[in-house]
Amino acid sequence: MIDQLQFWAVLLCLAFGLFFTFVSTVGVLRLPDVYSRAHTASQTDTLGAGLSLAAVALALGWESTTIYTVLLLFFVFLTNPTAAHAIARSAAESGITPLTAEDELESETPDDGTSAPGDTAVNAGEEGGDHA
Amino acid sequence: MSPALSPAALPTPENLALTELFVPAAALFVVLAIMLFYRAVAGPTTQDRLLAVNVLGTNTVVILALLSVGLDEPWFLDVALVYALLNFLMAIAISKFTVERGGVL
Numbered sequence: 001m002i003d004q005l006q007f008w009a010v011l012l013c014l015a016f017g018l019f020f021t022f023v024s025t026v027g028v029l030r031l032p033d034v035y036s037r038a039h040t041a042s043q044t045d046t047l048g049a050g051l052s053l054a055a056v057a058l059a060l061g062w063e064s065t066t067i068y069t070v071l072l073l074f075f076v077f078l079t080n081p082t083a084a085h086a087i088a089r090s091a092a093e094s095g096i097t098p099l100t101a102e103d104e105l106e107s108e109t110p111d112d113g114t115s116a117p118g119d120t121a122v123n124a125g126e127e128g129g130d131h132a
Numbered sequence: 133m134s135p136a137l138s139p140a141a142l143p144t145p146e147n148l149a150l151t152e153l154f155v156p157a158a159a160l161f162v163v164l165a166i167m168l169f170y171r172a173v174a175g176p177t178t179q180d181r182l183l184a185v186n187v188l189g190t191n192t193v194v195i196l197a198l199l200s201v202g203l204d205e206p207w208f209l210d211v212a213l214v215y216a217l218l219n220f221l222m223a224i225a226i227s228k229f230t231v232e233r234g235g236v237l
Contacts, residue, residue, distance in 0.1 A: 083223035
């Protein structure tokens, strides 16, 4: 009976780990922004990796290598959100502006009258300075 | 260690079915890692590429851990531990180097 329980627990952990890693992969591929990609990389990928490593630890049983796996699980749980936070903060400090709802509205509606004249004015001024 | 491992692992048919479960799961994780290469190659910014490589490294750690059970090679877990350490260090170091003053943490 305990073998049956172990089998189904391993199967469940492996299936959910695979599902959450798939969600994380789709999010990293299809989300529109660095920050949203960092979000899905820090949360969903940590959950998927943690569940898969839990499946490995459950399948190993009471061995000495299980200690390695549990250590790896805690390490991934600590370091993966920290690394994603550092990447998002370096993106913020190197001047990447986050995509907001106003940007989406501006790109959907054809009125470029709010942002386009400023950009063209700045570009014209820079070009004028270069030519002068 | 391996003569102590193999009699516990071999005789029950449940355990054999368990270890045969892990190699196809590792193959599916490899497929997801290949899908992640698109963001690592075509990401618009440096941080996109760094994030994709970080997620790919986590995927590699999981693949190594799954293969250590599926192929019955316990030393793969040591490789996975070292790889997780190096992956974290690489993400922190590159995200520090891309910023001028380096205050990311």
